[in-house]
Amino acid sequence: MRKGEETRTRILDVAEAAVLAKGFGATSIDELIAETGITKSGFFYHFRDKNELAKALLERYIENDERIYDEIFSRAHELSDDPLQAFLLGLKLLSELLSDLPNGHPGCLVATMCTQERAFDREIQEINRQAALMWRQRFGGMFREIMCHYRPREALDADQLADMVSTVLEGGIVLSKALKEPKSLPDQLLVFRTFVRLLFQPMAQA
Amino acid sequence: MRKGEETRTRILDVAEAAVLAKGFGATSIDELIAETGITKSGFFYHFRDKNELAKALLERYIENDERIYDEIFSRAHELSDDPLQAFLLGLKLLSELLSDLPNGHPGCLVATMCTQERAFDREIQEINRQAALMWRQRFGGMFREIMCHYRPREALDADQLADMVSTVLEGGIVLSKALKEPKSLPDQLLVFRTFVRLLFQPMAQA
DNA sequence: CCGCTCCTGTACCGCCGGTACGGTTCTCCG
DNA sequence: CGGAGAACCGTACCGGCGGTACAGGAGCGG
Numbered sequence: 147m148r149k150g151e152e153t154r155t156r157i158l159d160v161a162e163a164a165v166l167a168k169g170f171g172a173t174s175i176d177e178l179i180a181e182t183g184i185t186k187s188g189f190f191y192h193f194r195d196k197n198e199l200a201k202a203l204l205e206r207y208i209e210n211d212e213r214i215y216d217e218i219f220s221r222a223h224e225l226s227d228d229p230l231q232a233f234l235l236g237l238k239l240l241s242e243l244l245s246d247l248p249n250g251h252p253g254c255l256v257a258t259m260c261t262q263e264r265a266f267d268r269e270i271q272e273i274n275r276q277a278a279l280m281w282r283q284r285f286g287g288m289f290r291e292i293m294c295h296y297r298p299r300e301a302l303d304a305d306q307l308a309d310m311v312s313t314v315l316e317g318g319i320v321l322s323k324a325l326k327e328p329k330s331l332p333d334q335l336l337v338f339r340t341f342v343r344l345l346f347q348p349m350a351q352a
Numbered sequence: 353m354r355k356g357e358e359t360r361t362r363i364l365d366v367a368e369a370a371v372l373a374k375g376f377g378a379t380s381i382d383e384l385i386a387e388t389g390i391t392k393s394g395f396f397y398h399f400r401d402k403n404e405l406a407k408a409l410l411e412r413y414i415e416n417d418e419r420i421y422d423e424i425f426s427r428a429h430e431l432s433d434d435p436l437q438a439f440l441l442g443l444k445l446l447s448e449l450l451s452d453l454p455n456g457h458p459g460c461l462v463a464t465m466c467t468q469e470r471a472f473d474r475e476i477q478e479i480n481r482q483a484a485l486m487w488r489q490r491f492g493g494m495f496r497e498i499m500c501h502y503r504p505r506e507a508l509d510a511d512q513l514a515d516m517v518s519t520v521l522e523g524g525i526v527l528s529k530a531l532k533e534p535k536s537l538p539d540q541l542l543v544f545r546t547f548v549r550l551l552f553q554p555m556a557q558a
Numbered sequence: 559c560c561g562c563t564c565c566t567g568t569a570c571c572g573c574c575g576g577t578a579c580g581g582t583t584c585t586c587c588g
Numbered sequence: 589c590g591g592a593g594a595a596c597c598g599t600a601c602c603g604g605c606g607g608t609a610c611a612g613g614a615g616c617g618g
Contacts, residue, residue, distance in 0.1 A: 187565070258467040318523070
């Protein structure tokens, strides 16, 4: 029981690193079992096929992702009662966290699954969609609360603003990888942060 | 001579669609030759291996991408002499173009290659990097020109702003695919457009 | 000691990327 | 019109990989 879970976790750890580095297709099962020190039979005992591995990988990744956002933004809300300040602080904390990753962000599994969508079944696509919707809900709620206290200089939809957070994160990851500049991602997040601050900045002559 | 180029183009057309839909790894050569109506030998006459196909695919994609940006922003600059207005107009035109794609944006090959980076050789990674740098240069130039005429409300680096264009495009593509909402990408671009307008909007009491 | 979880070992299949190579057809140029 | 490439076709083959099948064994809790 305990032993099985531990092996499964080890497989997922190895697989996640490999998939983020090389893509799902380029990650072979043989390679995974070699690194985890189990046999092929052992692998297929835990995962029916590669698709189920992808599913488990994705679910675990999203879960962890949510946990990180929970931590960061709850900490930000502890430090400031103002919803705008808390959000801006959260973005800053997130940017700093991303800056501290030595080799840059390892990549987002949601994005990897997206760029290879038809290679996976609809279940995985649906998990992916739900993840994006959760992000929208999370940040959308924050923007709605901000809008209760601040009047935006431009009329923008809270959900679209929320999607902008995901967009900047996903796009920043892609750009960082393409440019081989780990700093781009946290930088882009800070640029977005400036935009948000600007958007809700009270008019000069109120 | 002419014939060869045409076949090669047909292979690339089929391959591009398949790669964007399923990912590079999930796209088999057998499948490509079946759809193009040639044989395996014929395929390997045109491309030494799959990696060279990827390279040709990527180069053609980037070339086409650049051409589209050239057209849109040169048209925008014809319609307005003001660099800010021209840029904002360009974003609008781009957003409209993206809106008109019936099934949404098919995906960016640069991003797909990024999420599977180690599966390809360094040459491809370098092409990818150069593409991102070209985007930076293109939009960076525009922002620098804008900054000659407008004073931004917040001090932001022109290159980082330029990267933001790429970020929003790449991130928007990912989000659109994840959410299965084609409209998200053009919407995100318009949100960014609003930010840019806000950034360079003259102060109320100048 | 039974039974269950958690594997190992072996053998095998079909698909796929890639190689090798001989032959064929088409195309353009002289 | 004829020859020389260019642009393929056909066939056979290889190794790696995803996946299946199935038999068996170690360890562990009840």
